[in-house]
Amino acid sequence: MTCKELVELVTDYLDGALPPREVARFEEHIVTCPPCHTHLEQMRRTIEVVGRIPEETLSPDAEQDLREAFRSWKRG
């Protein structure tokens, strides 16, 4: 597994959505690649923090900005 592949799979890994063989390859990469380990930790921390923000606390502007950012990201 390359670093690029790992970055693409990190959310699936954290969601427990990867098949066992891919989990093994993912974790082997993590153990031997400090930058990817840092990325995993940052993603884990982000999900932990953002996961605590209730949707109703977002202002309409912030919600719109997030939707735009998401659409731009999906368009690449």
Added chain:
Amino acid sequence: MRAYAFLGPAATDYVSGVRWPVPDEPGPGAWLETEAGSPLRGYPTDQLLWWLDQHLWEVELDGEVRETGRSILGARGRLLAPVDAWTPDVAHELTTDCAVRLRDRTAAALEADGREEAAAVLEAADDLESIAEAAASAASGEGSGSLLAAFTADLVRVASLMPDPARGAAVAARIAAHAHGGGDEAKAGYEEAYAEERARQGDWLRTRLGL
């Protein structure tokens, strides 16, 4: 169920990020309960090689325990005792073992490529620094020996860049297995050769730790 866990600073699992409670005195630590879907991880002795880190502990897993390929997962667990046989020196030994074994294979390949002199220089190298130097010098030519020499030099160089000897050994072991597999995951026979080298490294570790 008894198992082992490699942990980093502050008794933190490098992969899961879970921090285990360390006992204040000799004897078991406090039980750690985890959230549903995030079980604690322990490892059987024949899978330790995959999880190298600074400290090795014997652990007890309880609750709903299940074995996956390389791990044992439990709903709760506690640290029992550190495994003192795992030290930075042993990690360095593992790195050296991987380098020496790859050195020998590289020297044989260089000889088969008709590069007897480069093979002889590499075979005579008996510490990590001289292995890296001889391998880097041999890597510039043509043939399969050059590719293996590049991996040998990389193994030593990249392992030395890691933040601690355990992480260095983890990287060295992975590069060695990749090189023994031919350096290309798509190549026929890669997976078998990779797994064979990983199994050999695992045996070395288990024997060295007396587990």
